[in-house]
Amino acid sequence: MSYQSVGLKLGGLRSLGGWRPDRFTALIFHRVVPEKDPMVPGEVYAAVFDSLIGMLADTYNVLPLDDALELRRAGKLPPRAVVITFDDGYEDNFSVALPILKRHGVVAAFFVASGFLSGGMMFNDRVRETIRLTQRDELNLDWLDLSVRKLGPVETRERLVEELLRRIKYMSLDVREAALVRLEADAGVSLPTGMMMSPAQLRGLADAGMIVGGHTVNHPILSVLDDKGAREEIERNRDELGSILGHVPRFFAYPNGKPGADYSARDVELVRQAGYEAAFSTSIGSVGPESDVFQLPRFTPWDRTAGRFALRLAHNFLRVGAPQLVESVR
Numbered sequence: 001m002s003y004q005s006v007g008l009k010l011g012g013l014r015s016l017g018g019w020r021p022d023r024f025t026a027l028i029f030h031r032v033v034p035e036k037d038p039m040v041p042g043e044v045y046a047a048v049f050d051s052l053i054g055m056l057a058d059t060y061n062v063l064p065l066d067d068a069l070e071l072r073r074a075g076k077l078p079p080r081a082v083v084i085t086f087d088d089g090y091e092d093n094f095s096v097a098l099p100i101l102k103r104h105g106v107v108a109a110f111f112v113a114s115g116f117l118s119g120g121m122m123f124n125d126r127v128r129e130t131i132r133l134t135q136r137d138e139l140n141l142d143w144l145d146l147s148v149r150k151l152g153p154v155e156t157r158e159r160l161v162e163e164l165l166r167r168i169k170y171m172s173l174d175v176r177e178a179a180l181v182r183l184e185a186d187a188g189v190s191l192p193t194g195m196m197m198s199p200a201q202l203r204g205l206a207d208a209g210m211i212v213g214g215h216t217v218n219h220p221i222l223s224v225l226d227d228k229g230a231r232e233e234i235e236r237n238r239d240e241l242g243s244i245l246g247h248v249p250r251f252f253a254y255p256n257g258k259p260g261a262d263y264s265a266r267d268v269e270l271v272r273q274a275g276y277e278a279a280f281s282t283s284i285g286s287v288g289p290e291s292d293v294f295q296l297p298r299f300t301p302w303d304r305t306a307g308r309f310a311l312r313l314a315h316n317f318l319r320v321g322a323p324q325l326v327e328s329v330r
Contacts, residue, residue: 051306259283
């Protein structure tokens with residue numbers, strides 16, 4: 001079933017939760033790759049994204065983030081309200097996603113980790129591209145308690161990437177960097193550049209009417225940092241983006257974003273002190289009157305079929321409250 005046909009079916013289902021006028025759902029994306037890539041099975045590719053955004057634009061009220069938050073405060077949200085967000089700052093956000101968004105008249109928000117602009121690469125992509133590109137038959141990963149691993153077809157490599165990320169993700173920044181350097185050396189690879197946006201592309205997003213927000217400098221798990229490190233990641237990111245854009249960002253998204261595991265009440269307060277107006281987690285649910293403006297939930301469109309996506313999106317509007325969120329500092 002296509003997204004277009006799903007949209008037509010949804011048009012007659014007025015009893016679905018998505019037609020509640022007091023809530024909006026924020027969708028979270030990371031990459032929009034040009035073609036389907038088996039090494040990143042969770043990311044949408046251009047044709048699917050085009051169809052998905054077209055369905056949302058035809059069936060829902062897709063709002064810019066700032067408008068949605070203002071309408072929420074005023075109690076004037078339209079029914080079926082949806083916001084589109086992206087995390088990290090991938091180059092394909094500019095080259096692939098932006099033209100599709102513009103074609104459908106949709107304004108999205110992009111939360112950008114400033115430390116990877118101009119040739120950098122996120123830690124998860126360094127792992128993925130290392131395993132994708134290595135010509136080794138096997139890797140000795142005893143130092144990560146993963147034993148010796150054979151490197152075969154793409155499915156095997158993709159599973160190994162997920163295991164490696166689970167080992168590396170929650171390391172401190174220094175330890176994580178050392179692990180990445182060792183993994184790349186053992187694999188004998190030279191990684192490509194250009195996966196993340198340049199400052200000029202970031203300005204291009206803003207010039208096209210898109211919203212750019214903060215996402216730390218190096219995409220750490222904030223909860224593993226000490227107070228000084230967490231504050232520096234949040235405030236330096238704000239300042240670096242402000243220097244590029246000519247204005248400070250208004251909105252923020254917590255890296256990885258799981259409440260309690262990836263950020264704490266301390267980090268919520270640091271974001272507030274940094275002058276942000278609102279911040280997003282990755283806790284599931286829709287945004288309503290009861291939502292903490294500094295811990296707004298988001299919905300991830302990872303479904304394999306258009307029909308399942310539509311049903312899950314409708315159900316997401318029924319998720320009132322966010323019991324998983326951490327208790328804010330007062």
